[in-house]
Amino acid sequence: MNARGEFSSRLGFILAAAGSAVGLGNIWGFPTQVASNGGAAFVLVYIVLAFLLAYPVLMAELIIGRATRANMVDALGQISGSKLGRATGVWGFITVSLILAFYAIVAGWMLAFFLETVTHFFALDTLSNWLTSQSIFRNLVFSGAFLILTAAIVTGGVSKGIERWSVRLMPTLMIIIVLLIGYVSLQDGAIEGWKAYLVPDFSRIMDPGLLINAMGQAFFSMSLGVGTMLVYGSYVSKNERLPSLGASVALVDIGVAVLAGMLIIPSMYVALHNGVQIFSENGALIEGDSLIFTVLPALFDTMGSVGIFVAFAFFALMVIAALTSSISMLEVPVAYVVESKGVKRTKAVWLLAICVFVASSIIIFNFSSLFGLVISLTTKYSQPLLGLALCIFAGWVWRRNHILTELRKGDEEVEHSLFWKIWPWYVKFICPVVIFIMFYRSVTG
Template identity: 35%
Template sequence: MSKRESFTNRLGFILACIGSAVGMGNIWMFPTRVSLYGGGSYLIPYFIFVVLIASTGVIGEMSFGRGTRSGPIDAFGAACESRDRRKVGETLGFIPVLGSLAMAIGYTVVMGWILKYMIGTFTGSTLAPNSIDSFAASFGGMASAFGNNLWQIIALVVAVIILMFGVGNGIEKANKIMMPVFFLLFLILAIYTACQPGAIDGYKYIFRVEPSALAKPETWIFALGQAFFSLSVAGNGTLIYGSYLPDNEDIPASAGRVALFDTIAAMLAALVIIPAMATTGAQLDQGGPGLMFIFLPSLFKSMPGGHIVAIIFFVAVFFAGLSSLLNLYEAPIATVQEKLHLNRKLSCLLIGVIGVIVSICIQGIVSDWMDILSIYICPLGAGLAGIMFFWVYGKNYVEEQVNLGRNKKFTDKYVPVCKYLYCPICILVLILGIALGGIG
């Protein structure tokens, strides 16, 4: 058996995990929810849930992957093997793997949009429309069935080429470039926005605390959903990255750094988008693709230096999206390597072909596609991983894996908190998502 790949150093692993967590949820959803649910009144529960999930589920999935040195299928199988139910575990392990592949395919469609708009900021086509209706029509044409084939294929080819170079030479090196550049570009945008007249109203809007908003259940529900999905607990990507870790890595410390920088990315997005809209008197009440591909380009066009602002924004967004795409495709690629015993390049090629074919076919329904995955599959995968690690493997194994590489033992309360709080939270996220049509 060939030696399993690994990250070459701690920084590379942390940047890769930050890249997997930083994505469209930080950029097109977080600022909207901050705006809709009372600014600081939303941030308070959001920070609470980030700390909770990072210190339970993120640590757990990283430790589960490292302990089993495998992807979800073999990890779940290994957990159930002691009870002579390995096949059951492996079958359940297919759920997060297929979920990761399906999410990657949907994300490929979005990356095609981002790439087209990024290139368009250089050619001028992105800011060419002259009214909000024209921007909407332009996006609608692109986001229709078979409306963006070429750019979508190019985006996927870029991701597959990086993945072919492997974990250390591909994923790690790419994230060592993309993540610092992403944060630098968004910091530049935040400084630029702060210098615009009227931006102060945006900051007041972000950091206001409304007791009435804090008392509303929906503020807490959507803060939970945002934190849960932003930290990428789904039983796949974080677990597979953990499987590439050496035994001397302090996983709780790494999970804390990932959560910190994921939160910084989300806050930077809010500090750019909300004050920028405040300079024109606009209120942020719509998130998702409409914000990024309709309202923000229209806003950039009206701002001084808007052409440069648009270039910086879409380059940064492309890097954030590409880093997440690498993580989503890695779980199915690693699974093909493990189960079909294909080499790295053939595994990437096989998954890439599936990604091209299916992503082209779902362009017209990608919103529904992603909703189904975020409502059902992601929390189910996270819950299954939590049950396998904390309940099936049990306390002794969990504590051994979590404390591996640490100088000081992690809290004794870790296992009971995960068993009786984190695992039920995964079920709660699933139930709330079904009841409310999605909370992520």
């Protein structure tokens, strides 16, 4: 039997869990959502919905994880006492593995562009062109390299791998963001970006589209539904007060998303000032991979010699953000294989990393037909439905007295807290309805 790990400190858990939540979506998705949905009005709605919708689901995962001290499959099996619970856990296992498969491809691009800043500095033009040009071989090499980085960290276990690296990577990520914000804000055109980001358009605050987008961003930005927070919760000490711990994770995640907006939106308007196109043909701000791999590199090119160093810092930031998320994603299937199948951690990590790489390779060889499809199936359909299932397990299947017993281990007076007066009913009635509406709207458009 493999001994279970545990986070050695409260800070270690907060940084690891926040690192799981802080991914590429926060840095390229959130800022353009803000700029396209009423600026600061969207930020306010997002913050409110993050605590009204995402935080309750986050708490459900943390409580289930710590109470059962198990991976997602065994945990849901324990609290439900049924095969349906275990089947839901397997569904989460498969979903997170598929998410990691396409995530590794995108993170591989980040890694390639990061290395290109070095080859460009040394005028290695042929290598630079290969690193920034789409090819099957390049994608295979760098998705594989990224998965090796991820696996190398996860083999160290909870405290010596995930926690040790999270407490180094997350502060580094914060420092790079702040330094880049400072530099970009001094450039011509940045003030227009700050206006687009911070000046609220309150006429849009009740726009159904804005509300749905904000709900989706709040839910997905905390990496909920696929078991990452449940597994991390299973490594938390029984002495910790879970409600405040969950709130800390939510605050750090929201903080990084807001900081990312302070970097990306002014950067785009600096690019516009420098002659780079930042709007698509329909007048919307360019987002996603076009923003990261076309607009911003074009901006860095207009900055002269300092642009190389800015590009180096930016793509280092993107690689770190990707890595803090990928280690939590890989830990979900690893925890299951180690605990339920009795496989040694190191062997389980590398076997699963190879399986994910095979899935990534299949996507790479069939990129046009599979890449978008896998993203839609996992993030648009599977993830919200898994979040809905977790709410049903926590609100309807698991007995309230068992939940209260678990929470009391970290806080004897939790029964009299505002959290306990609201959360059980909220996760039972409100969250399932809101998540279902969000899912329905996202599917029907």
